[in-house]
Amino acid sequence: MQLDFEHRITAHCENGVASNLLKNRGLQISEPMVFGIGSGLFYVYLPFLKVNHAPGLSYRPAPGWIFNRLAKRLGLKIKRQKFSDKRKAQQVLDQNLKDNIPCGLQVGVYHLPYFPEDYRFHFNAHNLVVYGKENGQYLISDPTMEVVHRLTESELEKVRFAKGVLAPKGHIYYPIHIPEHIDWEGAIVKAIRKTCSDMLAPVPIIGVRGMRMVSRAIRRWPKKVGVKKANYYLAQMVRMQEEIGTGGGGFRYIYSAFLQEAGHKINNAALIALSKEMTTIGDLWRDFAVDASRVYKKRSNQDDVYNKLADALLRLADLEEQFFKKLKKSV
Amino acid sequence: MKKSEVPQDNGRVFEKGSRELYYAVDENGEYTTALSTGWDAKNVVQDHTMQELQERIDRARADVRDNKVSPIVYFMELRRMDWQLVSDYTGIWKWRVKRHSKPAVFRRLNERVLAKYADTFEITVDQLKNYRGD
Structure with missing residues (x-):
């Protein structure tokens, strides 16, 4: 059994699942719109939490928040379930597939056989869509992959019940209601304000202050x-x-793509101009990554390299502070 | 980033038969998407991380061989886990897992407890019991 579902590759898993599931239900919404309206841009430093033996750092809000905020702002309803019983979790999924409902699942990536070895860590906030079942195998649309995949019942059970931080506990979700009329302008304005207040939050580990702390x-x-x-x-x-x-x-x-699309949608030229500025900041983040990767090539002058990287991050924090202050005023 | 600048430096995702999606601007400044086969900056940090993990595994292997730790430590590293994660998967308290990492305590474990560890590490009880670090 294979449901009518179109797999599309996206840049990020949670946006991708949300966008693909909503498109499947007839709501045309791009990945950047999901990300922007879900206020997906974030920064938090968690030095006391060790992830893979290194200080924790997150560039996004907790898993599920993007889709939840999107739902709240657009007036969608999402059904979410978690399970303690693995058999029950599979029964619910199978029943949904019979009822013609493609389902979003939160999974751990360590046991995903189609992931490259280098990416298989105990990271539990990955998302994918199950859109059918054939010969005891589930049909998987993983939005970070170019093509669709298949998982056996036991493989899927393993990733749905991965253990550790943010254990998915069989978490399954899908939209059950999409309103006739959507107030895009209200949603976009609210979402942008939220991102601005997150990034400018007066908390030392969050947003631009978090970057300075790092x-x-x-x-x-x-x-x-x-x-x-x-x-x-x-x-x-x-x-x-x-x-x-x-x-x-x-x-x-x-986020730049979101600002551009949103600017056109609600006729706000300031957003389109700011989109260009954010693109430039994005380029600088990539320069930071390139500079950091140089540490592994030349071994000399280590202290200096770290000081330079710290300066680059400070500059990014300053640029983003100015940016989000401007963005806040433009809506 | 311009669409023409989207990196194509074959990375690990590409080796496994997929590409990654990027948002980038076209000649007219409009946002569009492009597929990337990978990026050197990422490949470098990825390789470094794998090297470090391999070192941890090798160290654990040597420690098992020298009878400093039990095979639990080796398989924990091999599966990229830490104490908490082993505890979560086995359902055994963390302080007990740590105690079981002592070779003398490990040797006295019964089959039932060993089976929990073997299950977690996806190996047989015999493989776990008989691992000597060679």
């Missing part, structure tokens, strides 16, 4: 934890930043 930490790393560990921390930071479209440059470009 910048201070980077400067200290080589002395505090030694060059070897510092290099490892930095590698994890860049991986979080640029992996499969998430984080630094990748997210800035999606």
Whole structure:
């Protein structure tokens, strides 16, 4: 059984699942619109939380928030379920497929057989769509992949019940109601204000302040934890930043695309101009990643490299502070 | 980033038969999408991370061989886990998992407990018990 569902590759998994599921239900919404209206751009530094033996850093809000905020602002209703019983989780999924409902699932990536070995970490906030079942195998539309895949019942069960931080617990979700009329302007304005207040939040670990805190930490790393560990921390930071479209440059470009599309949609020329500015900031995030990757090529002058990277991050924080202040005034 | 600048530096995703999607601007300044086979900056940090992980695995292997730790530590590293994760998967308290990483304690574990670890590491109880670090 294969449901009528069109697989489209996107830059980020949660946006992609939301956009693909909504398009399937007849609401034409692009990935950047999902990301923007869901206020997906974020920055938080969690030094006390070790992820893969390095300080935690996130460039997005908690899993599920993007889709939830999008739903709230557009007046959609999403059904979400979690399970303690693995059999029940499969029954519900099978029943939904019979009822012609493609389902979004939160999964862990470690046990995903179609993921490259280098990407298989115990990271549990990945999202994909199941859109059918044939010969005991589930048909999988993973929005970070170019083509569709298949998983056996036991493979799917394993990823749905991965353990650890943010364990998915069989989490399944799908839209059940899309309103006739949508107030795009109201949604866009609210979403932009939220992103601005997140990024300018008066909290030391969040938004531009979080970036400044990370910048201070980077400067200290080589002395505090030694060059070897510092290099490892930095590698994890860049991986979080640029992996499969998430984080630094990748997210800035999606947000720029959102500002451009939103600007046209609600006739706000300021947003289109700001889109260009955000693109430039995105380019600088990518320069940061390139500079960081140089650490692994030449071994000399380590302290200086870390100071330079810290300065670059400070500059990004300053640019983004100005940017979000301007953005706040434009809506 | 311009569409023409989207990197095509064959990376790990591409080796596994896929590409990544980027948002980039076309000649008229309009946003569009493009597929990328990978990016050197990412390949470099990815390779470095894999190297570090391999070092952790090699160290654990040597420690098992020298009878400093039990095979649990080796398989934990091999599966990219930490104490908490092993505890979550096995349902055994973290302090007990840590205790089981002592070779003397490990040798006295019964089959039922060993089976929980073997399950978690996706190996057989025999493979777990008989791992000597060579």
